[in-house]
Amino acid sequence: MNILLSEKCTNYCRYCFAQERMRSSVNNFISIDSFKYILDFLHKSKVDHVNLIGGEPLIHPNIIEILKILNDDYKIKTVSIFSGGILPQPKIFEIAKWLLPEKYNFIFNLNNREGYKNNHYNIIVNNIKCLRSSGLDVTISYNIYKELFNYIEIFEVCNYLGINKIRWSLAYPGIRKDTEYIHPVHYPKVRNRVYQFIMDSYNKGYELTLDCQIPLCFFTKKQMSKILFIYPQFYQRLGKCSPAIDVGTNLEVWRCFALYDDIKANLGDFNNVKEIYKFFKTKTDSHLYTEVPEYCTNCEYWKDRICQGGCLSFNIDLINKSRQRRNEYEKLIDSHRNADLMSIREPLLWWLSDCIEDADALLRILYFILKKGDYDLIEEFYDNNKLRLHRLRNPVILYLIAIAFINKKDKKKALAVISEGLRLSQGSNLRQKFMEFLRLTRNELESFEISPFTFNQVSGI
Ligand code: SF4
Ligand code: SF4
Structure with missing residues (x-):
């Protein structure tokens, strides 16, 4: 489950499907009471891992108090913090003091340098360096939203920071489709470059994980079999996705950010995470395969229900x-x-x-x-x-x-x-x-x- 600590962001990624929410939100930060309520909910659900997301979660005015609560919470064993990394370095130093390396890990969203204004790219790199020096585990998260993406630059920065974990995803639009993304009909144009990125990652020894699902037709069959041979864990992310479950600062829940403008519910309506999962499975996922997307007509994977037709x-x-x-x-x-x-x-x-x-x-x-x-x-x-x-x-x-x-x-x-x-x-x-x-x-x-x-x-x- 993903907890939004903040609905404000210091970043401005062109592909971000949470942009609208970040712009229009009146509830900027989660209250400590709501945060504790969610933790109780997770305890009841016997969930021992939590993702802290945003906006930028680290700009929460009470971030230290939140970390102290988590440090004292022995039922929550591990915490992943998803950050864009744009915040003053003294703040990062202060936060780092409260992070137990055995409990926390970071996933830093990093774009190519050209996507940043001012000296933001350098700020992010220095902040990651600071956390690395505190012994924290860091993964670089990289989103592909255009055909000519520069993955070599990502390798260079990982090399500089001594990071060997990269998590990648294709960028998907929200329902409004007002962000930058690659439509499935254009996947053939980008597949060879993505394939090369994966092969080069393997040859350089990177641990590569895939965030969201990718459709089964994204790669050619030959490419796919080579990829699965070197990164067999990708298999779990092929063709289908499941509810990610995000909880907003006002305790609203939705299936995943891409479907933020679709059905929402309130955390208080459920007794545990399983019930929320079932709710979205019934309200949304159970409607898959009833109408075939135009670009999937005649696809065997669709007929066999092993690919849902993309995001x-x-x-x-x-x-x-x-x-x-x-x-x-x-x-x-x-x-x-x-x-x-x-x-x-x-x-x-x-x-x-x-x-x-x-x-x-x-x-x-x-x-x-x-x-x-x-x-x-x-x-x-x-x-x-x-x-x-x-x-x-x-x-x-x-x-x-x-x-x-x-x-x-x-x-x-x-x-x-x-x-x-x-x-x-x-x-x-x-x-x-x-x-x-x-x-x-x-x-x-x-x-x-x-x-x-x-x-x-x-x-x-
Ligand atoms: S179901 Fe659609 S998206 Fe999935 S593999 Fe077939 S054509 Fe591609
Ligand atoms: S609908 Fe599925 S593929 Fe699209 S963003 Fe949500 S979890 Fe990822």
């Missing part, structure tokens, strides 16, 4: 379209609670496959259809989406589908789905739930002439 900020209109459609379907179901489903079979089928990634919605509709007894509809849905459903790894959903097959007296399909459900529920807290479902329908299974032996074998009871 979600590029496709927020499609996500909104899906949200709207799902609302309409909800209304449709409400108006058909007491009617038969014949007239809405088509939209229901659409809706089912539309919300496969939204487990709650999917369960709700499956229950609804089961209660109505339209098992053919569930079968049709299953047959059309078998792969995606099995990939969900959600045995409860599979079991509901199995009930439909039991009622249809389709022994083969019922057992196939039950076996898969049991396999998937091994070691998960859904297994018990799944077993309960299984016990509940034991009679149906037995009357269905599955011998107790086979049943016991399958269910493991």
Whole structure:
């Protein structure tokens, strides 16, 4: 989770998707009470790492008090501070005194020298040098937002500072798209340079990490296999992203800064980090793959759901379209609670496959259809989406589908789905739930002439 200490910034990166927030914010700095509230929230969530971000987090007027609180907080084991580095050196010296090297590390956002005014570049380099001399771990964060970026200069400064960790990302726009970024259709123009940057980083011995996801088509297949061979950890950042979860100074939460202008909630509405994560997964991520971005039409990675089509900020209109459609379907179901489903079979089928990634919605509709007894509809849905459903790894959903097959007296399909459900529920807290479902329908299974032996074998009871 990322805590915004400050909504003011001393930097002016052209690609920054938080620019608007930094300009318009009235709540400049987080209060100590709010900061403590967030720490309590993290304790309840059993989270022991925190990211301090901004704006520029180090210009918080009570930064020393915040660091003292963190130093005394034994439940928070590690803290990453994301800084732009533009602040007076005496301030950095003062801050450095309170930083325990075993607890804190820094991620400095560094652009090419040409992107800075006055002597800001030198100020940043000297400030990093000061923190390095205090024994602190520093990573350089580098954002690529134009075709001809000068990564050699980044190597030079890392070399000068004795830093061997670089974290890179493609710059993504916010929803307003008023910052500098490279659109996915232009990725082929920049891919060779990025590839060279990665290869040169490896040859020079840099530990390279990737911040946000990159689409699977960014590199050619040949380039990708070479990259994964030398930096296998990039694999986790390919094609898909998850909610980062930022908390603002007023305790608002949003999925990640690129989606700052999209849905927000309040930290007080949740009991723990898991709930926030689930909230954004449902409200946003579950709408992926329902509308295909133009540049992804015919892409195999898209069809297989292994690439989401780039940063979600590029496709927020499609996500909104899906949200709207799902609302309409909800209304449709409400108006058909007491009617038969014949007239809405088509939209229901659409809706089912539309919300496969939204487990709650999917369960709700499956229950609804089961209660109505339209098992053919569930079968049709299953047959059309078998792969995606099995990939969900959600045995409860599979079991509901199995009930439909039991009622249809389709022994083969019922057992196939039950076996898969049991396999998937091994070691998960859904297994018990799944077993309960299984016990509940034991009679149906037995009357269905599955011998107790086979049943016991399958269910493991
Ligand atoms: S889904 Fe879209 S962004 Fe991802 S690899 Fe395919 S074409 Fe590229
Ligand atoms: S939507 Fe995903 S890729 Fe885009 S900024 Fe947020 S986390 Fe990164």
